[in-house]
Amino acid sequence: MEYLIGIQGQDFVLVAADNIAANSIIQMKQDQDKMFKLSDKILLLCVGEAGDTVQFAEYIQKNIQLYKMRNGYELSPKAAANFTRKNLADYLRSRTPYHVNLLLAGFDETDGPGLYYMDHLSALAKAPFAAHGYGAYLTLSILDRYYRPDLTRDEAVDLLKKCVEELNKRFILNLPSFTVRLIDTEGIHDLEKLMPVGAKLLAPAPSS
Amino acid sequence: IYDRAITVFSPDGHLFQVEYAQEAVKKGSTAVGIRGKDIVVLGVEKKSVAKLQEERTVRKICALDDHVCMAFAGLTADARIVINRARVECQSHRLTVEDPVTVEYITRHIATLKQRYTQSNGRRPFGISALIVGFDSDGTPRLYQTDPSGTYHAWKANAIGRSAKTVREFLEKNYTEESIATDNEAIKLAIKALLELLESKEIETLVTEIEKEKEEEAEKKKQKKST
Numbered sequence: 020m021e022y023l024i025g026i027q028g029q030d031f032v033l034v035a036a037d038n039i040a041a042n043s044i045i046q047m048k049q050d051q052d053k054m055f056k057l058s059d060k061i062l063l064l065c066v067g068e069a070g071d072t073v074q075f076a077e078y079i080q081k082n083i084q085l086y087k088m089r090n091g092y093e094l095s096p097k098a099a100a101n102f103t104r105k106n107l108a109d110y111l112r113s114r115t116p117y118h119v120n121l122l123l124a125g126f127d128e129t130d131g132p133g134l135y136y137m138d139h140l141s142a143l144a145k146a147p148f149a150a151h152g153y154g155a156y157l158t159l160s161i162l163d164r165y166y167r168p169d170l171t172r173d174e175a176v177d178l179l180k181k182c183v184e185e186l187n188k189r190f191i192l193n194l195p196s197f198t199v200r201l202i203d204t205e206g207i208h209d210l211e212k213l214m215p216v217g218a219k220l221l222a223p224a225p226s227s
Numbered sequence: 228i229y230d231r232a233i234t235v236f237s238p239d240g241h242l243f244q245v246e247y248a249q250e251a252v253k254k255g256s257t258a259v260g261i262r263g264k265d266i267v268v269l270g271v272e273k274k275s276v277a278k279l280q281e282e283r284t285v286r287k288i289c290a291l292d293d294h295v296c297m298a299f300a301g302l303t304a305d306a307r308i309v310i311n312r313a314r315v316e317c318q319s320h321r322l323t324v325e326d327p328v329t330v331e332y333i334t335r336h337i338a339t340l341k342q343r344y345t346q347s348n349g350r351r352p353f354g355i356s357a358l359i360v361g362f363d364s365d366g367t368p369r370l371y372q373t374d375p376s377g378t379y380h381a382w383k384a385n386a387i388g389r390s391a392k393t394v395r396e397f398l399e400k401n402y403t404e405e406s407i408a409t410d411n412e413a414i415k416l417a418i419k420a421l422l423e424l425l426e427s428k429e430i431e432t433l434v435t436e437i438e439k440e441k442e443e444e445a446e447k448k449k450q451k452k453s454t
Contacts, residue, residue: 077322078322081318081319081321081322082318084318084321085314085315085318088290088291088292088314088318089311089314091290
């Protein structure tokens with residue numbers, strides 16, 4: 020039901036996540052943010068079991084911050100990804116495993132951009148592009164066809180739009196909006212929300 | 228061996244272990260804290276290190292969170308433990324309550340920790356006093372002091388450690404609305420307080436400013452005398 024996607028460029032990582040929070044067959048919320056800021060240049064995208072997602076993501080988030088306080092500098096994306104994986108792996112063989120699927124995207128001053136794919140069985144893989152959810156079955160082939168390592172930011176966004184268009188066309192569920200963010204040497208940037216044409220959006224919540 | 232209390236009352240109501248811990252604090256290098264209008268300043272005396280020692284690894288001012296800092300006087304090893312516990316609590320608070328700690332909360336947490344160690348089996352009190360500074364979410368600047376007994380108080384300005392008494396007297400005389408009018412003035416006051424009693428190895432632009440002011444004052448006095 021939930022969809023995550025990440026695309027790595029030469030000097031940036033582009034990530035997007037759908038905004039639906041569902042409970043069985045009901046859409047509870049259409050502006051859910053599934054991205055968690057681990058540090059100034061690292062984002063954790065987290066989907067899966069309701070409750071587990073936020074619990075696990077916030078736990079990782081606070082521990083990354085604690086590392087920063089204790090040591091005076093932030094964990095690199097690679098270190099953060101491995102830390103996350105280890106935590107997930109430890110909990111996997113306990114009585115209380117976390118059922119979450121993750122994408123970790125970050126920018127390291129030395130190594131450059133990085134995208135890490137992690138699943139609920141605690142597999143970790145660094146990849147140039149990745150996706151989670153049923154939507155991944157529909158969009159990975161598009162990424163295979165059109166991805167190039169030297170994509171510009173605009174080209175990457177266009178590629179992302181292609182993927183979202185395909186979901187809108189062939190995916191059984193209505194996913195009306197996607198939060199899009201980009202990480203580069205300057206940090207995390209919010210891009211315009213992707214709202215595919217024809218997808219039905221509820222009336223926006225009244226602003227107080 | 229861990230079932231015997233170490234900190235016990237004396238016949239005349241003293242907790243000697245706590246008082247001895249306070250003595251240990253008095254042996255530590257001085258730290259001063261000042262609360263300004265929009266600024267909080269922490270200054271510490273930089274202890275002269277051995278020739279072969281890496282100077283920059285001696286850190287007496289530590290960040291507890293993005294908005295709270297502390298300086299200490301006393302046993303450095305004890306301070307490391309307290310600081311670590313405080314850092315964990317800062318994140319734990321954010322995790323459970325989705326809000327950063329207030330300066331008072333984390334001070335209370337540290338003070339409670341210290342008090343627990345004055346009433347536990349097999350443990351001795353922490354040999355440090357801490358000056359905790361920061362800003363609450365509403366922008367109010369705060370300065371708190373804790374000591375080995377576990378008490379804490381809010382202060383406008385205070386000093387701990389070796390020459391605490393002298394520095395505090397200096398602050399009592401010189402802490403006025405005027406002296407903390409701007410951020411720069413507050414920092415200068417902290418530096419002046421520390422300069423009161425030590426040969427400072429740190430030469431900053433602010434110190435030269437202070438020297439200039441002293442000269443100007445001396446000039447003024449000379450002119451007054453001659454007229």
